[in-house]
Amino acid sequence: MEEDINYNEQYIIENHENIQKTINETMRILIKNKVDLNFKRYYLSLLEQTINDYETWLVK
Secondary structure (H helix, E strand, O other): OHHHHHHHHHHHHHHHHHHHHHHHHHHHHHHHOOOOHHHHHHHHHHHHHHHHHHHHHHHO
């Protein structure tokens, strides 16, 4: 049982780190490539919604 809890915690931590890396890389690409501002807003809102959905799932 404790091993399951440790595995789940590690899984959550790794996923959080991967999400953060994705956000950072996405921001770097959007800024570097001078993407249209409306597209940036749209893409970042999708990313934000995905993160919110994931965090909601974690709480359950």
